Structure formats: structure tokens, C-alpha cells
């Protein structure tokens with residue numbers, strides 16, 4: 403255990419020594435009765451960067467002053483606007499710029515990737531995933547399987563934690579891959595589980611699957627901007643994510659895809675639209691689809707410039723802070739929350755079970771708490787005290803201390819309120 407102490411002076415001192423502490427001022431913290439909330443919900447909707455409004459207004463002004471000419475005029479013509487997000491995204495996920503593209507929304511992109519990468523061939527038609535993954539991902543897999551004339555119950559294999567366990571050992575996933583190597587064609591799962599907060603060892607999963615020619619795709623909705631990613635080096639075949647969680651790019655903000663370079667020259671089947679057509683000849687409107695090279699060739703539609711403007715502004719903050727620095731702070735910040743919760747557990751006979759793994763390499767910033775008694779009451783109490791986490795039935799509170807805008811003091815205060823509630827229950 404690090405040198406943590408559950409005191410206000412310790413928390414304040416940590417904040418004083420935190421080189422990233424000032425990034426909090428780059429975000430608009432919602433208030434309740436004139437006091438800033440303690441916001442622990444970046445896993446669901448990241449906070450608004452101060453710079454978002456200006457970024458939006460800039461494009462509204464281009465629209466106002468140039469109308470349709472905005473596609474070609476102004477400081478950053480809309481025609482190639484999305485490309486200004488590619489380098490920052492590539493650094494964020496450990497990829498080449500040509501391997502990433504911001505576009506569409508997450509579930510749409512997942513469908514596009516499954517069209518290209520789910521290629522059942524005879525008996526080799528199965529998809530391996532993790533049980534209890536996000537519902538939208540489950541629906542995407544189910545309907546893809548059905549659309550190929552297959553039965554989801556026979557075709558989708560779910561790896562489940564052993565009896566009584568909440569999370570999976572990497573070895574359990576690897577051994578499931580080995581056991582089904584002759585019938586699997588794809589592993590498609592979250593990189594970080596939305597409910598338990600478990601971060602999977604993506605590198606080892608890819609290594610194992612590739613030994614048997616099984617493709618691997620990850621949904622990084624909860625991993626991007628949160629956990630270290632090396633998609634290119636790990637050899638991940640494809641990935642998708644959204645930008646409104648840890649990437650702070652606004653509700654329903656633009657999603658993104660990763661397609662490994664090794665697939666760029668392949669003639670993968672895909673659903674195409676004019677925006678993925680070779681840019682230099684797009685406006686010839688000729689028949690016969692000629693894709694742009696790389697991930698850009700999967701684009702379908704005219705990009706949502708206003709969403710991209712916010713995304714761009716938000717990515718600039720990550721560039722400034724550095725994803726490695728953020729991760730280092732995140733490990734300590736979440737470690738501090740865990741330390742405080744363990745103290746509460748010692749004091750009151752384990753009222754809270756932490757579902758999220760203890761090893762830092764197996765989690766991001768989120769801790770998922772199974773509250774043994776009166777969980778909803780605790781959650782409502784916290785909301786009343788201006789502490790925003792999120793609630794999942796039947797008795798789970800997820801708290802995500804985000805290194806860009808949460809402080810050690812925030813974490814200390816949430817611990818104090820949880821302690822106060824539980825102490826009152828016990829008295």
C-alpha cells in the first residue's frame with residue numbers, strides 16, 4: 403500500500419504536489435445551491451471543457467459568414483476538419499494517424515466494424531465475448547449473427563466469471579479462446595468492463611487469438627482517455643469508442659474507430675458511403691466505390707462539424723496534460739479512494755464490496771461498489787450532499803475519480819460522506 407492517510411491535510415498536500423491539479427479550471431463544474439458538485443461520473447458523461455463553447459462558436463461563425471463555402475474556406479475548412487483530430491486520437495490509443503478516424507456514433511461504428519470483421523466461414527462462425535457486456539454491444543452481436551442466418555444462442559460464446567466471482571482472470575479468457583479455437587472467428591469485447599470497471603489484458607488476448615487466426619475487436623468506450631492503450635503494437639484488428647465519457651466531448655459526441663494498418667490493403671467487405679470515397683474524386687460522384695485509404699475509408703456521411711469542434715477542443719486538453727501523466731495521477735487518485743473505502747470496511751464490518759480488481763493494471767479510474775445494505779439510500783444521500791456518482795440496479799454505485807478534474811480533496815470528501823452515512827446506519 404502506498405503512503406495514504408485518510409485526512410484532509412493529506413489530501414490537500416497531495417493536491418498541492420499534483421502537477422495536473424490546475425486542469426480542473428479548464429472544466430465547468432456543475433453547481434448545486436451555489437456550491438460545485440463533487441462529480442464522479444466521468445464514466446457516463448465527462449464534464450464540459452471551458453474551451454468547448456468557443457470552439458462551437460467559431461464554427462457557428464464560419465457557417466454564419468461563409469455558408470456552404472465553409473467546406474472550403476476559413477482557417478480550418480470543414481472538408482478536412484476531421485483530420486485535425488486524427489493525430490491526438492492516434493496518440494491516445496497508441497496508433498498511427500491513418501488507423502483512426504472520428505465518425506458517427508459508437509453503436510453505428512460497431513455495426514460497421516462487424517460488417518467488415520465478422521466473416522463466418524462454415525463451422526468457423528462463432529464470436530467470443532464477455533458475459534454481461536454493455537447491452538448495445540450485445541444487441542449488435544446478436545443482430546449481426548442473425549443477419550448471417552445463424553442462431554445467436556449457438557454462435558455467441560460468453561465467458562463468465564467463476565462461481566461467486568465478479569471479474570475474470572485473463573487466463574479464463576485465454577483458455578476459452580483455446581477451447582473454441584476451431585469454431586471461433588472473432589473475439590469482440592469491451593477493453594474495460596462498464597459495470598465492474600475491470601480492465602482486460604488486451605495484449606495477451608490478441609496474442610492468444612491470433613495464434614489461431616481469430617480476429618479481435620475491442621469496444622473502448624470506458625477505456626479511452628482512461629487506461630493506457632497500444633492498439634497498433636498489440637496488433638488489435640479493430641476498435642471503436644465514444645467520446646462523451648472520459649473524452650469529455652459532449653452528450654452523444656462523435657465516436658471513433660481504429661483499424662489496424664495490416665488490414666488497410668485488404669479488400670474487406672464494408673458498408674460504404676460517399677464520405678469514405680477517395681477524397682480527391684469524391685465530388686465527381688462517379689459510380690463504383692473507391693475508398694480512401696486507411697480508417698477514413700470507412701466514413702459514411704457528412705461529418706457533424708459542431709460535434710467535431712467540441713471533440714477537437716477536448717482532445718487538445720489531453721495533448722497538453724499527457725495521457726501518461728494522467729494515468730500516473732489516476733492510479734494514485736483511485737488508489738486513495740480504495741484506501742479510504744477499505745478503512746470504512748475495517749471500521750464497520752465490510753459494508754461495501756469493491757467489485758473492481760485491486761491491481762492497478764486491471765482497472766481504470768472507476769471503482770464499482772456493491773453496497774450490502776441500503777445502497778440506494780446511500781446513493782440518494784450522496785446526491786443530496788452534492789456528490790454525483792451513478793447507480794446501477796440492484797445495488798451498485800460506480801464512482802470514477804477523473805484525473806483531469808477530480809482532486810484528492812474530492813476523494814477525501816466522498817469518503818467522509820460515505821463514512822457519515824454508514825456510521826448513522828450503525829448507530
Ligand SMILES: *Cc1c(COP(=O)(O)O)cnc(C)c1O
Nearest residue numbers: 507508509536538596621623644
Ligand atoms: C457507453 C457505451 C455504449 C453506448 O453506445 P452509443 O452508441 O454511444 O449510445 C456502448 N457500448 C459500451 C461498452 C459503452 O460503454
